[in-house]
Amino acid sequence: MSHLLKKWWAALAVLGLLGIGLAAAGNTSVQAASKDNGEFKVGMEAGYAPFNWTQSDSSNGAVKIQGSNEYANGYDVQIAKRIAKALGKTPVVVKTDWDGLPPALTSGKIDAIIAGMSPTPERRKTIDFTNTYYVSNMTMVVRKDGKYANATSLKDFKGAKITGQLSTSDYDAISQIKGVIKEPAMNNFPAMRAAIESGTIDGYASEVPEGSSAEAANPNLKMIHFAKGQGFKTNPDESDLAIGVRKGYEYKAKINEVLAGISQKQRTQIMNEAVANQPSTGNTGNWFVSLMKQYGGMLLRGTGMTILLAVVGTLVGFIIGLLVGIIRTIPRPRSMGKRGILRFFDWLLAVYIEVFRGTPMIVQAAVLYYGSAQALHLSIDRTAAALIIVSINTGAYISEIIRGGITSVDDGQFEAANALGMTHFQMMRKVILPQAVRNSLPAVTNEFIVNIKDTSVLSVISVSELFFSGETIAGQNFQFFHTYLVISGIYLIMTFTISRLFRLIEKHMDGPKNYNVMNNQMQVETPKIGAATSRKDA
Amino acid sequence: MKDEMILQVQNLHKSFGDHEVLKDINLDVHKGEVLSIIGASGSGKSTLLRNINLLEQPTGGDIRFHDQSILADDFDVTLYRAKVGMVFQSFNLFNNLDVLQNVMVGQTTVLKRNPAEARSHAMALLESVGMAPYVNAKPDQLSGGQQQRVAIARAEAMDPEVLLFDEPTSALDPEMVDEVLNTMSKLAHTGLTMVIVTHEMQFARDVSDIVCFMNDGVLAESGTPEQIFEHPQEQRTQEFLKRYMSRV
Numbered sequence: 001m002s003h004l005l006k007k008w009w010a011a012l013a014v015l016g017l018l019g020i021g022l023a024a025a026g027n028t029s030v031q032a033a034s035k036d037n038g039e040f041k042v043g044m045e046a047g048y049a050p051f052n053w054t055q056s057d058s059s060n061g062a063v064k065i066q067g068s069n070e071y072a073n074g075y076d077v078q079i080a081k082r083i084a085k086a087l088g089k090t091p092v093v094v095k096t097d098w099d100g101l102p103p104a105l106t107s108g109k110i111d112a113i114i115a116g117m118s119p120t121p122e123r124r125k126t127i128d129f130t131n132t133y134y135v136s137n138m139t140m141v142v143r144k145d146g147k148y149a150n151a152t153s154l155k156d157f158k159g160a161k162i163t164g165q166l167s168t169s170d171y172d173a174i175s176q177i178k179g180v181i182k183e184p185a186m187n188n189f190p191a192m193r194a195a196i197e198s199g200t201i202d203g204y205a206s207e208v209p210e211g212s213s214a215e216a217a218n219p220n221l222k223m224i225h226f227a228k229g230q231g232f233k234t235n236p237d238e239s240d241l242a243i244g245v246r247k248g249y250e251y252k253a254k255i256n257e258v259l260a261g262i263s264q265k266q267r268t269q270i271m272n273e274a275v276a277n278q279p280s281t282g283n284t285g286n287w288f289v290s291l292m293k294q295y296g297g298m299l300l301r302g303t304g305m306t307i308l309l310a311v312v313g314t315l316v317g318f319i320i321g322l323l324v325g326i327i328r329t330i331p332r333p334r335s336m337g338k339r340g341i342l343r344f345f346d347w348l349l350a351v352y353i354e355v356f357r358g359t360p361m362i363v364q365a366a367v368l369y370y371g372s373a374q375a376l377h378l379s380i381d382r383t384a385a386a387l388i389i390v391s392i393n394t395g396a397y398i399s400e401i402i403r404g405g406i407t408s409v410d411d412g413q414f415e416a417a418n419a420l421g422m423t424h425f426q427m428m429r430k431v432i433l434p435q436a437v438r439n440s441l442p443a444v445t446n447e448f449i450v451n452i453k454d455t456s457v458l459s460v461i462s463v464s465e466l467f468f469s470g471e472t473i474a475g476q477n478f479q480f481f482h483t484y485l486v487i488s489g490i491y492l493i494m495t496f497t498i499s500r501l502f503r504l505i506e507k508h509m510d511g512p513k514n515y516n517v518m519n520n521q522m523q524v525e526t527p528k529i530g531a532a533t534s535r536k537d538a
Numbered sequence: 539m540k541d542e543m544i545l546q547v548q549n550l551h552k553s554f555g556d557h558e559v560l561k562d563i564n565l566d567v568h569k570g571e572v573l574s575i576i577g578a579s580g581s582g583k584s585t586l587l588r589n590i591n592l593l594e595q596p597t598g599g600d601i602r603f604h605d606q607s608i609l610a611d612d613f614d615v616t617l618y619r620a621k622v623g624m625v626f627q628s629f630n631l632f633n634n635l636d637v638l639q640n641v642m643v644g645q646t647t648v649l650k651r652n653p654a655e656a657r658s659h660a661m662a663l664l665e666s667v668g669m670a671p672y673v674n675a676k677p678d679q680l681s682g683g684q685q686q687r688v689a690i691a692r693a694e695a696m697d698p699e700v701l702l703f704d705e706p707t708s709a710l711d712p713e714m715v716d717e718v719l720n721t722m723s724k725l726a727h728t729g730l731t732m733v734i735v736t737h738e739m740q741f742a743r744d745v746s747d748i749v750c751f752m753n754d755g756v757l758a759e760s761g762t763p764e765q766i767f768e769h770p771q772e773q774r775t776q777e778f779l780k781r782y783m784s785r786v
């Protein structure tokens with residue numbers, strides 16, 4: 001047990017070191033990890049209409065989303081285009097989860113956050129903000145036919161179940177309502193809209209533009225118009241929206257200049273256009289057909305990415321598992337030196353397994369993708385980062401699965417192979433691993449299926465796999481339930497296919513149930529020695 | 539003349555923890571000799587064989603192969619094991635391979651023979667143990683006796699200098715014992731050097747050049763089959779044989 005404890009301490013120590021390294025790196029100012037190649041990279045969710053959303057074509061002056069075939073548009077995109085033009089750069093939209101925006105900025109993956117973000121004192125600790133580019137007022141979105149539809153004052157929301165988006169000032173502001181039931185914060189707006197429709201919440205706090213969008217797109221929702229002085233009290237830090245940039249960013253002054261040049265009238269006009277242009281729900285005919293028509297391509301690409309991640313992750317993880325299995329079963333060498341090296345490798349592998357099994361994949365992905373850029377100034381492609389994380393993570397699990405498989409192989413098999421003079425590697429390859437792998441196959445199938453589903457956490461580093469695509473679609477068409485129904489269907493088809501496929505592989509590995517006797521001499525002659533009776537089979 | 543010494547066991551000790559199983563064993567095996575070891579259950583016979591091919595590490599004494607210590611740091615253990623074959627009580631055929639592959643795999647991986655050569659050698663050996671018709675079968679599709687005959691062919695295929703047998707018939711139903719013993723006595727007549735741990739007294743008597751009686755971790759007595767079975771000198775040997783013969 002002290003041995004186990006030691007391993008744990010080792011794992012904790014490694015994690016701790018990683019953390020210290022990152023924290024230290026965070027304090028130093030970071031040069032952009034990516035080269036300044038004439039691009040102005042803007043981070044946004046592309047799912048917060050009318051500020052920003054995703055669409056499938058370039059209509060109404062949309063901007064291509066980096067690494068995908070989709071486009072982003074909205075108030076933020078239009079502002080970004082003006083700034084880029086003034087800087088003499090090409091605007092590029094980097095679609096990023098809300099929580100991923102600040103690390104993406106500090107690590108140099110993007111140059112600016114234009115995403116409806118307010119410059120709170122909390123955020124100012126890590127990043128810098130330009131002047132305001134939109135002044136927004138807070139509102140509340142409720143069910144049109146619900147109890148709170150006619151509210152005009154915050155006081156009316158006594159006893160109401162209210163939520164807001166995680167890590168936003170909107171969510172903090174809910175505490176201003178006396179007697180409110182503050183529900184846990186949610187991740188994104190599509191989820192909140194669905195929550196209102198399903199009745200799990202009574203309303204969510206939001207910004208006026210988002211509220212009017214919601215109202216326009218979904219006939220079941222209504223935005224509250226508070227009487228003067230009866231709504232949320234906001235301070236400019238929280239209600240004004242500004243552009244986030246790295247501390248010491250060279251173009252900050254220039255951006256402020258550009259913003260100063262856009263008048264209040266122009267801003268209102270851009271916002272009105274955005275509200276008018278936002279994708280509407282195609283409510284014609286069969287919902288399934290129209291969903292497929294509009295988003296089939298996006299779903300297909302998401303499915304493709306999910307399959308790529310799961311297949312590569314499981315395959316590479318499997319190979320890692322085999323190698324770890326081979327190394328961890330090497331018998332103790334006779335020489336002291338070699339024994340020391342082997343002990344060290346064993347320890348290293350144990351740490352690897354404990355660390356990667358003991359931390360969530362979502363954290364590993366964030367540490368690798370944002371951490372490597374921040375601490376080491378390395379710019380990794382996000383798909384490559386995702387593939388690396390899934391592979392290494394799966395490798396840790398499959399190593400243990402294979403170890404179990406090896407343990408379950410009869411000792412006699414090892415002894416017979418040794419007795420023939422096989423080396424450890426020959427024995428593993430020819431005799432032990434084929435049996436261990438066969439024994440482990442059901443568990444490996446499980447890992448594969450888990451990978452199909454759990455790679456959805458990689459949306460934290462903006463990998464557009466199936467779940468991320470689903471979020472995007474639901475954010476556009478406001479058909480939360482239908483979209484996720486289709487997504488579940490696709491997941492189910494994939495996982496079912498995999499489990500069938502692996503059953504076939506298992507059958508194939510087991511070989512035929514019967515064998516052919518190679519000639520007619522069924523009876524084997526056995527000359528008798530010293531035996532009294534003949535005991536031939538009938 | 540069976541003069542050339544192949545294996546020498548010198549003052550061998552083996553303990554598991556503080557349980558001393560082998561207490562000062564001395565044994566010489568000459569080329570072409572068939573040596574049987576008999577003795578009560580738990581006396582250490584298997585442990586002796588497992589030390590000889592290093593499935594266990596001796597805790598004292600030495601084992602010499604062609605006058606070279608197999609315990610030396612620079613001794614090539616895998617090469618040695620290829621030359622000293624072992625047939626197990628529980629057969630231990632490779633479950634993932636069919637009969638033919640079982641007999642070929644050692645030849646191709648350890649001896650680096652080409653597959654065609656390995657195959658024809660394997661077929662000849664399977665023919666001689668009467669298992670040629672079953673080349674396609676997997677171990678779990680065969681009877682115990684059939685499996686053990688394949689295991690013998692597998693060991694033979696390495697062209698070993700010595701074959702060790704650890705109670706090759708103990709796990710078999712009575713009606714299958716003979717087919718395996720027949721195969722072994724055919725082998726004995728080819729001049730192969732064999733060390734056989736067995737409870738088959740009649741067989742030991744028929745095929746052995748030398749019989750050793752093992753008792754409680756020591757080789758209590760050894761001699762020709764006639765000496766041991768007809769005129770045992772030691773009282774322990776007499777008692778063991780009396781008990782054994784009356785039981786059969």
Ligand SMILES: Nc1ncnc2c1ncn2[C@@H]1O[C@H](COP(=O)(O)OP(=O)(O)OP(=O)(O)O)[C@@H](O)[C@H]1O
Binds near residue numbers: 577579583
């Ligand atoms: N790995 C081990 N650890 C501890 N004790 C062991 C181990 N292997 C064998 N022994 C002990 O060594 C003694 C001799 O065992 P061994 O298997 O050599 O006897 P044997 O003469 O072959 O008996 P049998 O005729 O039943 O096969 C037994 O007391 C056994 O419990």
Ligand SMILES: [Mg+2]
Binds near residue numbers: 583584585704705
């Ligand atoms: Mg035994």
